[in-house]
Amino acid sequence: MFLAYRRPAVKVVHEEHVSDGQFRARFRREIEAARRVRERYTAPGSCTVI
Numbered sequence: 001m002f003l004a005y006r007r008p009a010v011k012v013v014h015e016e017h018v019s020d021g022q023f024r025a026r027f028r029r030e031i032e033a034a035r036r037v038r039e040r041y042t043a044p045g046s047c048t049v050i
Helices: 021-036
Strands: none
16 A cells, blocks of 8 residues: 555454443544544544454
8 A cells, every 4th residue: 555655553352352342432532533534634544444
């Protein structure tokens, strides 16, 4: 992926948090908030969850 001078950030969820419902809800809200930010201010595809 070509990002010019931008470096993508990758957030990794540690296994200990996978079953924590509160953590997952907070993470989901963070993703939704990030998706509302205009692409000009984020790396393309920066809100992709795998």
